[in-house]
């Protein structure tokens with residue numbers, strides 16, 4: 437069995453762990469360039485903030501007969517997008533980076549657009565958010581694949597956010613089908 441061949445060089449790892457103590461959670465076994473991962477995560481932060489802004493705006497502006505149900509869903513999604521932004525920002529800090537919430541560059545860095553359909557057009561709002569969710573699902577899948585086994589913690593974070601984005605897309609699809 438391949439597992440029988442597994443040998444871990446603990447004395448080397450103990451020596452390396454003592455070096456660069458200021459790097460905190462980032463050790464010599466970290467498999468990627470932290471600068472690149474931080475840059476990718478900062479685009480995730482921007483994407484999540486733009487999604488939070490879009491859902492919040494749509495929840496407040498929505499009018500019409502199905503307003504209450506649609507606005508409640510947008511409000512719930514908005515709260516989750518904000519949590520996604522915070523979780524990505526926490527991971528950036530853990531990797532030794534600075535989370536970038538600069539409003540001057542948020543829209544350019546985000547994977548999705550901030551759009552404001554007519555307030556009476558609930559269907560257009562649902563479609564704009566579904567499109568955004570589908571873009572995010574694709575970009576996060578690519579990020580998770582790129583991270584692979586090189587940074588399992590960031591990959592699990594992205595996968596856990598991805599799972600919620602898929603739920604968002606499913607919720608919107610259900611509402612569009614009503």
Ligand SMILES: [Fe+2]
Nearest residue numbers: 484516517520
């Ligand atoms: Fe999100």
Ligand SMILES: [Fe+2]
Nearest residue numbers: 569600601604
């Ligand atoms: Fe989402």
